[in-house]
Amino acid sequence: MPDSISSPPPRILCVAIPTPLRRLFDYLPSRDTPPGGWQPGLRVRVPFGRRQVVGVVMECRDHSDLALTQLKPVEAWLDAVPLPEDWLWLCRFTARYYQHSLGDTLHQALPVLLRQGRPLAGRMREHWQALAPPGDDDPRLRRAPRQAELLGMLRQHAHGLPTQAVVAQGFSREQLLTLMEKGFVARQEIPLSAAEPATEQLLAEPALPLNREQVTALAALHERLDGFHPCLLHGVTGSGKTEVYLQLIEAVVARGRQALLLVPEIGLTPQTLARFRKRFRVPVVALHSGLTDNERLDAWEAVASGRAPIVIGTRSAIFTPLARPGAIIVDEEHDGSFKQQEGLRYHARDLAVARAKHHAIPLLLGSATPSLESLYHAERGNYRHLRLTRRASRHAPARLELIDLRGRPRQGGLIPPAIEAIRETLEAGHQVLVFINRRGFAPTLACHTCGWMADCDHCDARMTLHRQPPMLACHHCDKHRPVPDACPGCGSADLRPLGSGTERTEETLAALFPKVPVHRIDRDSTRRRDAFEQTLGEVRRGEPCLLVGTQMLAKGHHLPHVTLVVVVNADAGLYASDFRALEHSAQLLIQVAGRAGRAAHPGRVLVQTLHTDDPHLRLLAERGYDALAEQLLAERRAAALPPFRFMALLRLESPREEAAMTLGREAAAMLRPWTSEHAPDVSCLGPVPAPMERRQNRYHVQLMLSAGRRSQLHAACAQLTAWLEASPEARRVRWSLDVDPQTLS
Template identity: 55%
Template sequence: MTGPILQVALPSPLRRLFDYRAPRGVGAADLHIGQRVRVPFGKRAMVGLIAAISDHSEVPDNRLKPAEALLDATPVLPDSLWRLCQWTARYYQHGLGDTLSVALPVLLRQGEPALARQDQLWQLLPGAYPEHPAIARAPKQKQAVQVLAQHPHGLSHALISQWGLSRDTLSTLESKGLVQRIEQSPHHIAEPLPLLREAHLTANAEQRAALDAILNAEGFHTWLLEGVTGSGKTEVYLQAIERCLLNGHQALVLIPEIGLTPQTLNRFQQRFSAPVVILHSGLNDRERLDAWIAARDGEAAIIIGTRSAIFTPLARPGLIIVDEEHDLSYKQQDGLRYNARDLAVYRGHLEQVPVILGSATPSLESLHNVQQGRYQHLRLTIRAGNAKAPSFQCLDIRSRPLEGGLSRPLTDLVSQHLERGNQVLVFINRRGFAPTLMCHDCGWIAECRRCDARMTVHQSPPHLHCHHCNSQRPLDRCCPKCQSEDLRPLGAGTERTEEFLKERFADTTVLRIDRESMSRKRAMQEMMEIIHSAQPCILVGTQMLAKGHHFPNVTLVAILDADGGLFSADFRGPERMAQMITQVAGRAGRAEKPGQVIIQTHMAEHPLLIELTERGYPAIAERELAERAIAQLPPYRFMALLRAEANHARAAEDFLEAALEQAEALVAQHQLADIDLLGPVPSPMERRAGRHRAQLLLQAAQRSALHQLVHMLLPALEQHPLARKVRWSIDIDPLDMF
């Protein structure tokens, strides 16, 4: 066959490439790996990337279609990012096309040009002045000239209304030869500015030691920066970024939550005059593409983003930072189930740039990598400035009545802290008004009709809500089992706690911070402005409050129910509970005011709580690592979880039984050592969103053996007749066993 054959990676669940002829009129010299092409796929057109170029194809000539169009003159991804995507697809056993699709902004997946949007500016021409004869009798035009004279580098078209100008007025001035329209990048800097807007803080001895280690190393290194909350990890980041920018490079900073974006962006913009862009799912498609291009073209010096920002191209990569590296948000839980923290380390290796993983409560995986010599450990053990670590107290609530989830002694403490003009944080990791609705007469409980879970009671507006499948229904007026009307919400969620605190402290502002209250675009930013006004207030919220926020006026942190993590079915339960309590507690006493942490519990004598409050997270981590080693659990053993779900439980189980037989045959055939196949068993939540779920766990002592097995197993499963009757996926290094 004559002419080049394109092997195209398409966003498809199929783990294969698709062959096409080159588009008509496009020669071999115009084609490069990494360019986007639009191709016919079934009855529709799709955008994919050229993954290989060949001179032959296994597809018969009469079935080989030409691509419709070549969309780029050059590859859309730089070489290092292309290699990162290839490695990601291999490691997470995912299709290359789907992986590349995740790495691209939505508009590029749809075929939009990979070009930056230009700002339109209005600028005075030489010779224009307010008393010019051409505008002597035109006061609006005269005003416009006066305003533009204050902006010698041009006034953005988006801002003209804020200055009381209109497009018609400016167009008239343009026709008189007094004004011109110019276009430039929104990240354009008219003239060089000093890098620092404010001087960096004086580093203490521990910060200086960490910075010396980071700044004096060359090439790729991975540092685990373990610093107690308030110890100044961010200052270490900022000074490391300063050196990076002075060397003409760019810095990529990953954060776990969108809610952290405003304070992080503000902190960086206060310090640096260099352009900063953000990347997260809260942006619209155009904003995301603009930021992506600014990073790719080198116009943005600092890129701040959540999980998917790890795939952002950088023109001059110099530093990668992963803040709160332990956070589960870095692990994608569907589709391409990658871990952005681990990809950051591999990307640092590809780019040969340093990587900083920061946390007050490092993951056991990262601590294990320190033990193995893969990461270097840097510690910050004292709080910056004069701040002191908060005091801990476990408050036994057995036999104590609770109102809104708070005991009387805790309510009195809240009152004392507010009277001193301070702020209080109340942490309850349950959304809604109450965890469940129960019939007081017969014990009936409102359960989700599609999941093995109870419905959460919400009050604004009143309804029952399943937070697993998102199904909602009105509150029951009477018990469907005994017809009693005595239905009572049991337990407390954020709404109920908020309601009680508003009644108890009527003269104090109470702010609820959870997924529902923060759904508006600027909601978190507006809340932060109230909090940083330093007025006494009470913050009520879920895990969103535990992640990296700086609340200098919070002196009391109340954790309403710490018992859930003590008896978790997940082997990671103790680690996560210790991380959560430590992170939430770290919001207290971050300035000069001393902090106090109260943990309400029915298990005040539990060894885990005692060890955590007396010796801190490092002691818990050390103990958990020792127990994991004995039990041969991650990070000492490697896992992959094969999940299946179907409308009928038997279908999912039959598919996994077939997978088990195939896996056992492959293990025997290739003599793969020390591999355990556990299951299939129903998932801990067997029914979710109306589908029955089951799982098969694959464990191995060697990562290579596990990947070899999975690599051979998946193609066989794709061809199995039962594969079309179930929805199935593979999760490499799973963090959620549910």
């Protein structure tokens, strides 16, 4: 009897599941096979514990470490074609670099509706187009004048009209269907996110003329449109960086490629989007957290399919798949908003560098105040350093004028010289920006009798006093409570606000200048959709007014009628415990100062401070950001801090202080002997309490790793995460690893 021929073993699908576990899970294929067969990148619905989840097939194998009887089959496949290969590469790189679960990385990188199992397709809309024109006396229209009128309207639009536009003109869908039955019009379904078909002319309006520095920068960018070419565009505020972006993107799109522009804040997206749509005739889509889930999927699909050549978005837009990648631009590359501070702690700027290198396309990082990391790479020759030193207007950037707060009376945080400067500016018919980076009415409430202060019950922080509506609020845990009528400590009714926030400064200015509009712009006043853009629209009309705002106003906004900027208190971030505090404070001061004097009139910047003799602050005021950045780089080198060393931060948190600290000690005790043998360049510091130890009723502890070589740091991080995942104690403590942390708080 011949030997029986054994059948080949069934294929195993290795699926990435949205879970913190850093591993893939084996499943058997379902009976129903996708049209193209099983391959990496297909989304599938699988059983996981007691629930069903959407995962992504990452590998197809012939074997599993588990017995086949222990494996469950895939419930269903969701895509006929896999997700783009370059997108999968980016997610794998991100998970590996940031020591994060691949399944959770894929989950975070997908639009919400795709995470839920929605088909990978944008919504469609009904579109109508007139066919060959009928004769003047066509009997089918002789007794239907409204149909004839509708057909005439459609004939005026060469590319047709959607149903909504036809109905808006007073016609009905039934009339459209009748015309289609008669053979006069054709109906088609087109993606909702698609714009009018592109014409031969790419630009809807001509490009602006460039000055000599802009021409030089653009020529350098045009030299290598076909390879990885990282450039740092270091231009003073108002120097025309955006025009360089526009003309670079014009060259990219003209070659049939796509361009991705990252901006730091949602507030910048509408004005940037409007400017780009005004310039180009091709589709320009936006991607940010302010979109609905349907809008985000439509935009994602339009870019992935290649229909949208230009995409503008905030940090999460870095995960948008590009069908024909041509260039990546990061505007305000220094901004902290590009770093995700929870969950998957990626930095969009750094991923942009990796992605541009992978695609072999140009990368442009733009800023008036570049990060020390980018300046370091420019100095070493890793980035080409392009400079724009002249403003588009004829005025030079305003210098910082330091005003001493000591011993002077204050009204809403403002001292008499600042108030007088505001009065003179308003009388001249100009606008004033008062910058105070504190929301609310006052940083806290205090008893003038016994010294009691309104502390948060859940955090090591004071509660902020708000007047609109009246309440005490913690800006760290979002805890709210009513304003007390009397001191909880001694019963005194003498409760007084300490310090000033945006609400108090707004109230003071409204009393001092009752005939001038005061616009407050902070997170509280702009919660309503489009509120921010509406307020800026009123300001841009040019009438004298006062703007009171937080850092929301400091980033990239063109306010041509603002000629005076007053910084209420420059000291808040200068002396924080974080080693990056001075860099970030200097960037913020220069950025907010850049809002003044951007058009016909020169600008002036008054900086109120208790430390006019501080050497760093004086250097910034007298010689500018570049000189301060040079000194800070020298200090970082001497202290062996980034960018001269690489860092990772293990963050531990628990309702029990001892539990977090104990796990930190055990992790350090495991890691130090391991690094001395396998990664001697790695140093391990801590564990120590975080700068704000108690937050949201949880205790926070940190363990810091640093190394001169990135490879050794990542090896140590991999060892640490593997140990934590196997540790029973780690299951009772919430932990996360932050690679390249931007803050120690």
